[in-house]
Amino acid sequence: MNFSVSEENYIKSIYHLQQQSDTVTTNSLANELQTKPASVTDMLKKLQLKKLLEYEKYRGFRLNATGNKVALNIVRRHRLWEYFLVTKLGFEWNKVHDIAEELEHVSSMELIQKLDNFLNYPQTDPHGDPIPDMNGKVHIIKQVNLAEAPIKKNLAVSSVSNQSQEMLELLNHYHIGIGTELKVNLRFSFDGSVEIKVLKHASCIISEQVAKNIFVYHD
Amino acid sequence: MNFSVSEENYIKSIYHLQQQSDTVTTNSLANELQTKPASVTDMLKKLQLKKLLEYEKYRGFRLNATGNKVALNIVRRHRLWEYFLVTKLGFEWNKVHDIAEELEHVSSMELIQKLDNFLNYPQTDPHGDPIPDMNGKVHIIKQVNLAEAPIKKNLAVSSVSNQSQEMLELLNHYHIGIGTELKVNLRFSFDGSVEIKVLKHASCIISEQVAKNIFVYHD
DNA sequence: TTTATTTTTTAGGTTTGTCTAAATTTTAAT
DNA sequence: ATTAAAATTTAGACAAACCTAAAAAATAAA
Numbered sequence: 001m002n003f004s005v006s007e008e009n010y011i012k013s014i015y016h017l018q019q020q021s022d023t024v025t026t027n028s029l030a031n032e033l034q035t036k037p038a039s040v041t042d043m044l045k046k047l048q049l050k051k052l053l054e055y056e057k058y059r060g061f062r063l064n065a066t067g068n069k070v071a072l073n074i075v076r077r078h079r080l081w082e083y084f085l086v087t088k089l090g091f092e093w094n095k096v097h098d099i100a101e102e103l104e105h106v107s108s109m110e111l112i113q114k115l116d117n118f119l120n121y122p123q124t125d126p127h128g129d130p131i132p133d134m135n136g137k138v139h140i141i142k143q144v145n146l147a148e149a150p151i152k153k154n155l156a157v158s159s160v161s162n163q164s165q166e167m168l169e170l171l172n173h174y175h176i177g178i179g180t181e182l183k184v185n186l187r188f189s190f191d192g193s194v195e196i197k198v199l200k201h202a203s204c205i206i207s208e209q210v211a212k213n214i215f216v217y218h219d
Numbered sequence: 220m221n222f223s224v225s226e227e228n229y230i231k232s233i234y235h236l237q238q239q240s241d242t243v244t245t246n247s248l249a250n251e252l253q254t255k256p257a258s259v260t261d262m263l264k265k266l267q268l269k270k271l272l273e274y275e276k277y278r279g280f281r282l283n284a285t286g287n288k289v290a291l292n293i294v295r296r297h298r299l300w301e302y303f304l305v306t307k308l309g310f311e312w313n314k315v316h317d318i319a320e321e322l323e324h325v326s327s328m329e330l331i332q333k334l335d336n337f338l339n340y341p342q343t344d345p346h347g348d349p350i351p352d353m354n355g356k357v358h359i360i361k362q363v364n365l366a367e368a369p370i371k372k373n374l375a376v377s378s379v380s381n382q383s384q385e386m387l388e389l390l391n392h393y394h395i396g397i398g399t400e401l402k403v404n405l406r407f408s409f410d411g412s413v414e415i416k417v418l419k420h421a422s423c424i425i426s427e428q429v430a431k432n433i434f435v436y437h438d
Numbered sequence: 439t440t441t442a443t444t445t446t447t448t449a450g451g452t453t454t455g456t457c458t459a460a461a462t463t464t465t466a467a468t
Numbered sequence: 469a470t471t472a473a474a475a476t477t478t479a480g481a482c483a484a485a486c487c488t489a490a491a492a493a494a495t496a497a498a
């Protein structure tokens with residue numbers, strides 16, 4: 001089955017909203033897509049007709065198994081391109097979203113297969129979000145933020161939830177990026193600040209506010 | 220200025236048809252784009268309105284300077300992606316056209332700039348066609364086909380005009396690709412066949428029919 | 439449990455890019 | 469120089485994806 005750019009955008013947005021909260025509404029979807037509720041209703045009917053949605057007038061809607069699979073495929077394409085843009089073209093990871101948004105709609109299966117191979121089958125995108133595999137399987141990694149991470153264990157940065165330019169500056173200054181290996185030396189209960197030791201760099205202290213945004217996994 | 224995918228496809232097709240023959244007709248354009256003459260007329264008006272075309276009803280049309288620049292930018296994007304697909308993702312060069320056709324419409328300037336840098340500023344695409352630079356300048360290389368190339372000079376394959384699967388097989392067999400260095404040992408005037416010596420391989424004979432399709436440049 | 443508010447849907451219209459069929463202009467042929 | 473043929477354009481429709489404004493349904497409040 002083949003989908004228009006617009007259809008793909010709706011499917012992807014529904015998928016994302018479903019991850020965050022299980023009640024996706026016409027309004028929230030309209031808001032997410034920067035469009036009007038009436039347009040959303042039109043598309044919902046269309047997606048129901050194409051058997052990607054369970055949908056009952058006024059009562060709500062939800063991606064079915066097929067819709068989910070389609071969504072995961074789009075997410076896969078998006079994240080692979082983001083990974084490409086950052087690791088190969090040298091984009092900063094807070095600049096790649098919009099471009100990946102366009103690239104993700106290029107539909108060749110073979111292209112994505114070969115891109116995946118070229119990138120060496122990455123597990124997560126530059127923001128630390130997992131890349132679904134060909135079959136839509138998502139490899140879930142248990143991650144904790146630095147404000148709650150265990151002390152004196154080897155950790156690796158898996159994702160950062162705030163992707164503003166300001167945060168990026170701060171992270172660059174402390175030599176922190178996705179994949180960076182570090183340890184938490186100690187945590188100050190007074191203000192929740194954390195002393196960390198980034199591999200090959202001097203230890204430093206980060207505020208709780210920052211720590212909460214940095215997610216890590218430990219092996 | 221920003222253009223729709225459809226507008227870009229028309230601009231590009233007009234550009235290509237203008238290279239081959241200087242009389243581009245509504246019919247030939249419709250044929251090139253697999254559409255109907257009436258649709259072409261509609262778009263011609265639109266492109267004229269956007270000041271990319273000189274156009275007079277029933278009399279003909281032609282890209283103006285602006286239109287040409289836009290076209291060269293699209294061609295640049297197309298050929299950079301083709302180069303990427305072949306050299307990085309490992310596609311065969313007769314399989315990349317359709318995918319590049321989609322990728323070329325992703326409009327970020329920065330993307331193309333960074334892609335160009337990543338690919339190390341290639342001069343020609345995998346078919347040997349020149350890649351216009353950022354400003355639309357095309358570096359023209361004088362090339363001759365093997366049926367007319369000088370004898371016993373160092374040559375390098377610049378392009379191949381027939382890109383069928385059959386031709387590709389033949390070229391692979393003789394270890395010939397874009398950039399391959401070779402010499403013409405002698406030419407048989409009886410049937411126009413040519414004996415060539417590909418660097419690091421035994422010499423072999425190719426028919427005139429094949430020789431006419433292989434273009435080379437000599438330094 | 440009514441009434442008010444919010445959410446969602448319908449009805450009807452717009453734009454982009456396409457189409458068919460008919461009309462117009464140009465070109466070729468007699 | 470007419471007439472025939474071919475190329476091009478106009479007129480009017482259609483589908484996709486969007487919109488606004490009004491109607492209908494669901495939810496919250498009195």
